[in-house]
Amino acid sequence: MTTYALRRLLHTVPAVFIVVTLIFILTHVVPGDPVGVLLGPYADQERIEETRERMGLDRPLWVQYVDWLSHAVRGDFGDSFFLGRPVSQAILEAFPVTFSLAILSITLTVLVAVPLGIISALKRNTMTANATMAFSVLGISIPDFWLGFLLIMLFAVNLGWLPTFGYKPLSEGFWTWLRYLALPVITISLSQMALVARMTRAGMLEVLDKDYIRTAHAKGLPMSRVILVHALRNAFVSILTVIGLSFAIVLGGALIVETVFALPGMGRLVVAAATRRDYPVIQGVVVYLALVYMLVNLVVDIAYGWINPRIRYE
């Protein structure tokens, strides 16, 4: 297992390298640079050119690339042009917000969507099943920002139960952390639930017709054991893929939710960096994203083997 994991990690290096190079070229080729944004729209051209030179942005592209790469391989991603701090620090500060969102939303999603999917598979063609699926379609159809506003208006403004926006770290108390994340997490989860519920239902439907399920029933096993141990476990491989993907997507930054709820997460960090051409941050985040996807996929692949012993890796 360890060798498998290490081999996977090694295979990621060329992939990350290609992505990072492509992004570097793209961001520098696109018109605009950070200087115009830094100085504001009323700066004159002379000052813009001077600043560009001071920041090393007038050097040939390959020189800038080699300079960046030679530092990046040593873990030094440079300083942000705008944030007044190293890129790694900016990412480390945004990461807990995004990670909190991701872990809470995936937990809520799994807790709600998997049972819903199971129920709708067991009681297929009944009103329960159809209502469950209708609910999941609703979840995926409602736009994030609209749902976010609706939740703010109801729970924050009208009822006053929860704060309107913002983020409080775990260090300020568990319940405070949870209260501030409740509405954004519900917003994200609702669309995730749709997908996970449907995958659960599809997976379960496929498995429930299998011979070993009939055998389990015939042996007199309790229904809960048949469903949870024998059926779900076999269906879980496809469900896990979707869960992993959803988790990775949120870890990359949920921009709309972060904007609506004013959360200082990875989504806003990377979009702000792209908009203002904060090249060091863009590059750093790309590396972070590549590593995140690689790691999540690796964990999911290993989990496959754990859930279903028939899947084994050398």
Place this chain on the structure above:
Amino acid sequence: MNRRLFTIFTWLLVVSLLAACSPIPPSAPVAEQPSDSASTSTETSDPGEPQRGGTLFVGLMQSLQTLDPQSTTAHPTPHVALTIWEGLFAFGKNFEPVPELAESWSSSDDQMTWTINIRQGVKFHNGKELTAEDVKASLERWLLVSPRASGLKIMTGIDVVGPYSVQLNFSEPIGDVLRRLLADDGSKAVIMPKEIAEASPQNNLTEIVGTGPYQFVEYRPDELVRVVRFEDYQPIDGPSNYQGGMKNAYVDEIVFMIVPESSTRIAGLEQGDLHIILGLPETEFPRIQADDQMEAIVLQPPGYLWMFFNHQQGPMTNIKLRQAVMAALDMEIVLRQIKSDPAMWQAFGGLFPPSSSYSTAEGSEGIYNQKDPAKAQQLMQEAGYNNEPIRILALQTEEALYRACVAVAEQLNEAGFNAELLVYDLATWVAKRAEPTEYEFFITGGPNTNPLNLATPVGGTFPGGYSSDRATEIFAQMRVATTDEELKVLVADLQKVVYEDVGIGHLGFQHQLMAIRSEVQDPNSALPLGVLTLHNVWLQD
């Protein structure tokens, strides 16, 4: 049966969801109000004794590009920076320069040397006392990093002539307008400790230390800035006067929160998570105004909106075509598309709004707001216009500027032009307007209270490349003008030049909006004056 029940249930759900969406109230026009300070006053009838204490939460609409006020004019940096730093001068409530860290000043007879004496006993937030060395280092840094430094490029040097006295030397005479340049809150020439000024590169400060009534505590980029009252603040004796005068620092702490989504900012204000919000959409103005827990405010002065024609290349180098553009436009329609309520815009041809002491329409008569498409077509013919695309660079992220571009493009197309809107984000927009091959004109603007600030767009180095020898002479005269009346005459002269040349196309003025909760007391009515001035604001229990 089940299926039918289910269908009925689904339709009921859909209908109830639609019914739950409350109708958007039509934006009732605000009753016509004269745009003087009385109608935008935030004075309450009986605010009572000011209360010290509490934390003020302010909702800003976008992230700070930098916390360093010297190196950018971009908002919202000035809103935050003015709580932490001070300059030699600041704006009083009529945007006249008033002393802040300066105590007295004088110039030589030839107006090429200015001596400024600073107040004694003023402390920085790090406990150090303010001396002339700090002033010299700060001003030198400002000259290096400020986008407005070209306004003072005639400054040749700064000398320390005493522990609390600096001498500014110039290559050309400069009058009292120097104080106005130093007071300007856009890229303000704030004073910081010498060690920080010398060690800090462009756009970043090694430490955030000023002399202001609040001191820096924390900056989480894209999230918040926190400042707390500076207990050793040395106020000026005398009444408060907008950015200058007495600063009481009633609230203990101010937290500026970045809340990019306007609906969330408004929800935060309604719920009480925020006390003040900037960037109030016009559609919300009547509702907030009608709510007795909140108050909507129209900001002064209104921002100008200008078309910057491309004088370097393309069809707009032809003055007849520029004249055609000005002939075609109905400015009221343009402005009404930016803000639907007439109380929030002014179709006025002078480059300073009616409320300004430099306000005059001289030079603009007959050219501004002609609404004459027939004349435009005739001028287009005379210019030999052959349907070349008129590319308008539109900045997507500034709503007023973007709407102005859309409105102008529409009218130009109706008049027979081939106007094309090119919409970009800020970084691309700035890059494109630096390339004369990429556009025919762009629109930008904002509030301006200083005639000398006009030297930037008319100096030849600003994108568009408009310059005029006559205008340059007028600016030289402005530099040595001593009274507002003199300046007003010079502004009229400048307007005549700019309008005759059709150097830029002035569209008019529009007001920004903000909102506050009713607990916020602003006895000096500083909040409607534009840049947030929080040092005399207090929270009522």
